[in-house]
Amino acid sequence: MGSNQTRHRKKVTLLCFLILAAMAGLIGRLGYLMLYCSEHYSQMAQDLHERERAIKAARGRILDANGVVVATNRTVCTISVIYNQVKDREKVIRTLCQELGLEEEGVRGKVEKRSSREIIRTNVDKETGDRIRNYHLEGVKVDEDYKRYYPFDSLASKVLGFTGGDNQGIVGLEVVYEEYLKGINGMILTMTDAKGVEIENTFEDRIEPVAGNDLYISLDVNIQQYAEQAAYETMEKKGAKQVSVIVMNPKNGEILAMVNVPEFNLNEPFTLNREIPEGISSEEKQNLCNQMWRNPNINDTYEPGSTFKIITAAAGLEAGVVSLEDSFSCPGFRIVEDRKIRCHKVGGHGGETFLQGVMNSCNPVFIDVGQRLGVDNYYHYFQQFGLKEKTGIDLPGEAGTIMHKKENMGLVELATVSFGQSFQITPIQLITTAASIVNGGNRVTPHFGVKTVSGDGTRVHRFSYPVKERIVSEETSQTMRHVLEQVVAEGSGKRAYVAGFRIGGKTATSEKLPRSLKKYISSFVGFAPADDPQVIALITIDEPQGIYYGGTIAAPVIADLFKNILPYLGIKSDLNQ
16 A cells, blocks of 8 residues: 555656656747747748838930930839738639730639739739729739830840840840849838738838939940941842941940841840741740841851951051062962962952052952961961950950961961951951051950949949050051051042041952852941041941942942931031131
């Protein structure tokens, strides 16, 4: 009997101990949660009863050299539903289908989905958004947002680029300057009960958005329009595949116009600018869109042909291996090792000076200059002029030069490179190098970005760009300006002549690969005034039909362009003096 009582007391004691231990543990845990975790659980409770919606920041505008807006925003709406706040689901479904023109199945699926928030549609025009708001449908939210808008539709489309559904830059300047343009989104915080229903008469916390910075660029809408009109007329007249034009300030690299026709509508960037083939897949359409968005001036390389003779001439003069009075003989070809390389003039130019050889665009003369330089020296100037590096332009996807490796460059390769064949560069590389040779010898960086300005105008950031000084001497640069002025005055570029203005330039007609197709790129690079260049322009005409010589079809386009833009730029004609 006694032993049973003893065992019973021990069990009671053990039970009491366990209860006390458990209570101590609970009290300790409660104390820990109250003292050390209170902030965490308070935040969880707050999060449970808060609903947050983003307030989109206005994207910064893009403005041209004269302050003309070329990219801005239009107010649009985002329509969404909050499941726990919807009281009449059928009315919500019926109204949203009616106002947004959506199928019932898709809307019903979102309205009946148990989630904190379901987006029904974005980029809804403000008028429609206001109508939906006026129905006062419980659980339906109409938030104002921004959609990118381009006032000039297709103007400079492959330069400006466009934004996606989230208003983030995709291509062009829109993506390069994303960090300056995008802004900082704001937030709306509302309180809800345990079921997720907004509590009436509670304070709504609001964090205001910060608008993005405005971007000012060097592109001039007026010059861009002149250039686009000239390019479209040339493409139609010559049945060309595409036409590109670059207009630049050779002194600082600011680009005044960049045209790639056909352009596309920036407000409908996924609508092709050509007929869509029947039965095309979505993947094939996307590939066509990618091709449409390409900027050939930046993204594509080509054999420059005779415009590249500017580089060979400058290298020869700088190295001292040739002077303007040196005599040459052109029988219509040159034999280099086992190759017979022809001049464009089958019968040859006969005896001529170097100056006349440039004016005549004579291949044998430039072959001789290249041979005098030799592979090592020529390669040295190729690098010194910046041709082995990208220009650094502020556009995405710039292609690099495709050039022979030095160790693989024999006399034949040297000969063909000397007059612009057997290698490839981009149009932006060609015009930048030509500009640097005629501007006094300073290698500039081509660019659009000038400055950004904050929405309130208080913060200004100016962009700066590298300049490589003295890629050629001032003397060589002056000589090249004189030589290229003679090309227009009396040589192969005389169709670029503009009465009252001193124009310099160089023509080119390059045959595309494979040569058997007999397809060409005609081009002309010109600058003015020849004695002190203020503007330089390059046109490339891809696969013109009929007559395809650069001096015949490309040079006149630059002449017409200069007739319009030189007075506009304040460059005075000699005829008015």
